[in-house]
Amino acid sequence: MANKPDPHYLVALMNCVFPGGGDPSPRRSDPPPHTPQHGIVDNYHVNVRTFPILDALAHICVSQGGAQVVAIALQLDSQNQKIRLVLAENTDVPGSLVDHLTSVWGKLQNLSDEYAKQRTKESENPLANSPPIPPKVANPLKIEIFCDIYQYSLEKQIKRIEKWSARLTDFIGDLLQRRAVDGLERLERNLYSATVALVLAAELVSRLDEDPENTLTDAEWETVYRQSMQANEHAKLVLDVDNGLDCENLALEIHDDHPGDPFPLRRALRKLTSLPYHIESLIGFAHSPRLRPALQYEMSIFPVPNQPRNVQLPTTLGQWKSFLEAAYGGHHPSQKAQATKLSSRFRPRDKESSVHYKCPVHCECALIQYLQVKQHNDWDNIRAFNYIGVSKLSCRACCTWIEAFNEQGGPEFYTRGSHGKWYWPWGVPWEESLEEAEESLGEKMARKVYKEYLTQMRLPDPRRRRFADSSGVSSSGAEHHLADDDAARATAESDMAVQKFGGNFNELARAKLSRVQRRRGIPKGPGGQNEPGSSDI
Known part of the structure; x- marks a missing residue:
């Protein structure tokens, strides 16, 4: 010694x-x-x-x-x-x-x-x-950068989708049992819109992980880009309210009827939107004079x-x-x-x-x-x-x-x-x-x-640990937004997808995430309750 x-x-x-x-x-x-x-x-x-x-x-x-x-x-x-x-x-x-x-x-x-x-x-x-980032400048190049980064990080992103997407959609399903879509408040509406966009993007990228020979067309990659960046914008509106405290309060409200810990809503959003969030930071870097x-x-x-x-x-x-x-x-x-x-x-x-x-x-x-x-x-x-x-x-x-x-x-x-x-x-x-x-x-x-x-x-209880998010985010400078017509197109795609299932969000999520659920076999718990696994994904 x-x-x-x-x-x-x-x-x-x-x-x-x-x-x-x-x-x-x-x-x-x-x-x-x-x-x-x-x-x-x-x-x-x-x-x-x-x-x-x-x-x-x-x-x-x-x-x-x-x-x-x-x-x-x-x-x-x-x-x-x-x-x-x-x-x-x-x-x-x-x-x-x-x-x-x-x-x-x-x-x-x-x-x-x-x-x-x-x-x-x-x-x-x-x-x-x-100065504001012009949304239409070099759009094909931005999509190319997004595509390159997404494909390189695909394995990590798929793990995040497998761990968090079904649990997030279960949480939204519980929310919609309490309030109809038309009755959602502003934060809840942004959360709902972010989740639908994430589901549509996840449906496409999950095909890549299912078979190494699978590829996405240029049009499909544009859809993944649109929906991912749209989800990121809506998620930021949720997370920016009182530094995410309203997000936690909503999770506590939905948790009232369920055993176990509340669904870590803030963490789920950060994990699922982390890649487009960081890509946005890099676009801002390229734009900064x-x-x-x-x-x-x-x-x-x-x-x-x-x-x-x-x-x-x-x-x-x-x-x-x-x-x-x-x-x-x-x-x-x-x-x-x-x-x-x-x-x-x-x-x-x-x-x-x-x-x-x-x-x-x-x-x-x-x-x-x-x-x-x-x-x-x-x-x-x-x-x-x-x-x-x-x-x-x-x-x-x-x-x-x-x-x-x-x-x-x-x-x-x-x-x-x-x-x-x-x-x-x-x-x-x-x-x-x-x-x-x-x-x-x-x-x-x-x-x-x-x-x-x-x-x-x-x-008093040294073994009890407060929640700690291992990813974290640092604040950005200038923000990149989708062009108005691209944002409108992403919204229309989301609305059309929901209407295709008769306005039933749960049916949409079940169908779009079927590949993810088959691979992962994620147990559904009320309110998206935590299951054992790595907290770092």
Whole structure:
């Protein structure tokens, strides 16, 4: 056992104490309370608008249906007109991801050029809102970008549809039992319209997942684009009301007649519209006159190799007890019980005398650590933008490590916040050249984690975790809307689809989502009650 507390042991402790990886006080920061530095331009308000763009770029890099997380950093060399995107995953970054991001970036450059041709006057006020995005400009190119991103992220999107769509339509069915469509209030009407649009889009894309040989025609992709962007617009109107509180109140109202927890309506909407939401952010990026330099510079991408940590945990009750005493700085009454729990949870396998884990270094931590080590290339002297884009909110261990890192007196980095969960296995970033500094950072992190552990243990029910949305969203700048005729066409398609089933929404949903339900076999619960599964989809 080491004399100084090992943060790996404490992360394992937190994961053990809070089953499911949660704790009672998730944090998030939107936008982070810090000063953006080394951004695309030297202006706070403009650089804040870069946050959702980096998050969107990270989000569209996720292709796997399982636990894939991507982080992205930006370095801009204005003197030589170069920009570099630095990517990290919880594993090594595949070449297909680099190719995908390179392709999307090139099309965003083309879209930026098209917007620039339409622009007649540049605003000299950096605080001014971006001018409205002309909805009809380069529409085929926008649909092409949407199609490329959707196809790359298809596996992930299908998983979201499988998990959330039937439960959302069940919820709408319950709502319509209480109020007729004509009697829906404004928020409810937007929710209903968003759901119908999502159902129509899901019907088409589910064909792609059913058979790899299936394709959609250009006209069908246009329908998916229209309905997805229409759903996103309606969903934002629902989620923007009191920051989604009215959405939660509606879920509580519908829940009155059902057992179990209320349907997580806000979460379902965010998950199902996350892809068009982030695509909208990228369209806004291409349109922004102030951020245009980023799309004019020569761009390169560097994937950070992941270096997992091999961690050996304590194996006996005595070893865990000694560790807890060292971390706390003395004896505490709870230590024996917790040491017993830990030694039971992390036991050696049959015929093994020790407990070893290969712990991945999570992408945001790996990225920050990489940026602080000299790589002996031209980018060593180019400071990275201090906001790291992430495809999902950081886990609590990463958030705590970043807090400890930022207290070292050097550069500081931020993500948009934490969903509050503790994951295991989890690895501390490591570099032999930084061994001395890493030891100090590890000790600081360990004490932070143990202090938080003691705080949570004093709560009345430390196992109860409040709801934490792992995806999160960062606020956008200028919004992209469908052209009036496209929006009207999307509405007409939705109305016609409902009327085809005699105005019966439940029949529409059952027919349109039949492929999804056959694949998933989603159990229908009253009010769309939660079923076991990954909370990160």
